[in-house]
Amino acid sequence: MRVAIFASGNGTNFEALADDETLKSNGLEIVTLVCDQPNAPVINKAKSRNIPIFINKLSEYKSRSEYEKVIVDYLKPLDVGYILLAGYMRVVTKTLLSKYTGKIVNIHPSYLPSYSGLNAIERAFEAGENHTGVTIHYIDEGVDTGPIIRQEIVSIYKSDTVDILEQRVHDKEHEVYPEVVLNLLKKYQ
Numbered sequence: 001m002r003v004a005i006f007a008s009g010n011g012t013n014f015e016a017l018a019d020d021e022t023l024k025s026n027g028l029e030i031v032t033l034v035c036d037q038p039n040a041p042v043i044n045k046a047k048s049r050n051i052p053i054f055i056n057k058l059s060e061y062k063s064r065s066e067y068e069k070v071i072v073d074y075l076k077p078l079d080v081g082y083i084l085l086a087g088y089m090r091v092v093t094k095t096l097l098s099k100y101t102g103k104i105v106n107i108h109p110s111y112l113p114s115y116s117g118l119n120a121i122e123r124a125f126e127a128g129e130n131h132t133g134v135t136i137h138y139i140d141e142g143v144d145t146g147p148i149i150r151q152e153i154v155s156i157y158k159s160d161t162v163d164i165l166e167q168r169v170h171d172k173e174h175e176v177y178p179e180v181v182l183n184l185l186k187k188y189q
């Protein structure tokens with residue numbers, strides 16, 4: 001199954017997917033990274049794995065729909081079955097969604113619907129919650145909404161710092177995102 005990964009930042013989830021041997025042996029092909037941040041660390045992670053990179057900056061367009069149209073045109077010949085969002089910090093709108101209905105998956109660092117939006121880990125920590133989570137879901141036109149595929153609880157302990165919690169959430173993400181993608185691969189075949 002050919003997929004595009006969209007990311008804006010560090011790319012630890014990108015790495016977790018790209019380096020997963022079970023995914024490779026079950027036919028996952030990451031055919032491109034689409035990135036909206038020219039200086040994002042994820043770019044070097046794609047380069048070092050010889051994965052083609054498409055950098056596209058929203059600020060270079062008059063509208064979000066023009067920005068997404070360029071992505072749609074770029075992706076068309078690549079024939080991707082799924083788009084996997086891995087820390088892609090842009091809302092996806094109907095220009096892209098309508099071409100990949102039910103085929104765009106997102107990972108979010110909270111137990112949705114709690115703490116949707118930005119800085120989800122910090123906000124759960126600051127609120128004194130005793131748990132947060134990880135959610136993987138199909139996207140719709142909302143922010144971090146759409147049918148949920150998998151959710152996991154991540155505990156927050158009194159002794160935690162936000163950095164410790166962040167690492168625990170990321171560890172959980174790196175465990176569950178490849179598992180979810182493996183299930184998608186199995187369904188796709």
Ligand code: GAR
Nearest residue numbers: 009010011012013014087107108109
């Ligand atoms: C991840 O925690 C992901 O869940 C989050 O961005 C981080 C990216 O980390 N995504 C969102 O908040 C989307 N709303 P990474 O670049 O190291 O994979």
